[in-house]
Amino acid sequence: MSPDTQAGGFANRAVAAQALPDFRSVPLEPVAPAYRPYAVIAAGLGWLAPAGAGLVAWFGARAGLLPGTVAVVALGALVLMTALALLGMVFAALDASRRRWALREHDLIYRSGVLWHRSVIVPFARIQHVETVSGPLERRFGLTRLKCYTAGGAGGDLTVAGLHGETAGRLRQYLLERIRDGEDEAPEVEGPRLASPGDDD
């Protein structure tokens, strides 16, 4: 690849590929520490509810309220569900420790994934709108998700999970301002300079 070609009379400034700011060199910040217990509990709850049902059925059978075969099935389900819950919780804990994010001068970087890694970089100039969401359990931990929508259909939104409510709010405000600025005037920049990492406003 030759970065300094000209196409169709369109003069393009030559930029050495190595001189471009590298998204990999940005130190990323882990998500809020409260995210890990939240994720573990959320993952556990999903499996523990059926496990609880199994437990009740087992006790019911022990007390003679339900036929004996139910006890065997219930015990099996209980063990299986608990195992899955534990596995899910371990996975969630790992996942939580893998989630990282950073803000550059012109884009937002988010990295996640335990087995399948994924880094997403969204330029501010391409964000259509931003919203913050938090469920009841998340609110207990003071967490908020930030959603950024870009064009491009279903693949066009980025959810940054595990931000402090306050951080998410400030981030949203900042992004909205940047979007508005971008609409008012075309940015005249020589090239994106690196902002100090983790600088969340």
Added chain:
Amino acid sequence: MALVFLIARAVQRFVRENLFLFVGAGAGVAFVERLGIRELLLFAAVVLAAVVVGAVIHHRRFRFRVEDDAVRVRRGVFEHKELRVRFSRVQNVQLGQPVYFRPFDLVQFSLETPGAAEREVELPGIPRRLAEEMRDRILGARREAVGEAGAEGPADPAVPPGFPGPVVPGGETAAASLLHAPGIARVFLHGLSSNQVWLIAGVLVYVLDLGVRQGADSTVVEQLLGWLERQATAGWSVLLLLAVGVFSVLLVAAGLAALLRYHPYRLQDHGSRLVGSGGVLERREQTLRRDKLTGAVLKQSPVGRVLGCWTLAGLQTRSDGRGDEVGQRSFLVPGLGAGDLDLVGKLYPGARMPEGFEPIHRRYRVWLLSRGFALALAILALLASSLGRGHGAVLLMTLSLVVLPPLVWLRWRQWGWSIDGPMFWLRRGLLGQRLEAFELARVQQVQVRSSPYQRRHGLVTLVLVLPQGLVQVPFLPEALAAQLANRALFAAETARQHRL
């Protein structure tokens, strides 16, 4: 005039409903047989009445109004809907004239904006002159429209006296240049190479199936079947000949269908917009705003590769993000020969067919082959255990194991990317091929993904989210993918605003 419009609309609605009924006819055949002809007629009359009443209400509720910089539509039978679309948001306008609209000089008018999943504004049946006037005002001729007097469209679609005579398309850019006008042969070839063949074959099988089931007592079908059986015993060669005959009939039908759809096809360049038009029975005209074009695709089906036939498509922002170009709405330019490929640059400035493509990593073959084999073996084991070892499906599946490696190799070889200044090209395919060009500056989001297998070999998948959908480049070396990602981000962040 309004009455004519009403009739045309009712007819149009009726045709649509008819089409629907025809599709449902297969299931209804047995039911209909039990009913007498009188009941059937009654039923038809009721349906017709409902359709007409629905159309009348729909028509009475339908109001539209053209403002200085927007079009406003109010409609809805049960649920009232009112919407206003700013002209500057519109990315394309389509005019269609079915054959029964022609005597009344009416057209269907529809327009599309980036956000909508379907055509946002559809005016079914307005005078052609009004439609052309609106099209010109919406796309391109905006500045002169402001000073114009009759800036208000009528609620009743009668032509007001104030409208000028024959509208010169696009005022400021009156000097339109003809970019592409494929001959009959080219359009015919386009039909041969398009997937229409399989569509027609499907319809044919369906109709034949219906015929056989319904006409079990009819002697013609019986004779035909008997003849077929006799031929089958006579030898394979006759049967083969028959198959070839049927297939060539299908091909001709597909070619004719393409001719009907596109025939006097013209692609014209009006500067700020592109106009594609054609069609024998239904004349269609698609007008695209050039600055709302986000990419271009050159496509060749397997048959098209044999025939040297290409299709060009202009891409625009899609909210479903599928990133392909099938369906009625897409801007397709049919019938390109191998010598017409520079048309892509005329459609999408800056796009030049690259001389060569960079391959993706060889590991892709190993990965795809192992996945393919695993899947095929799993299916094979399942089939063999349930159907028995000698079954035809099992044999077929075993055969597929032999075909798999060359297919994987072909797939890998088709993957390729290239950078030409601000333009990124991606090639993919299997037997056919698809070449997509877009400006890196249009990138909405960059993703770098990696599976455990990829990481073991220092590879990643680069995903570029574009307004028209996702574009994936699998199995790139990590450093290279990062370089491409950095370039795309740099281009997007230093670009002049690309508001959609």
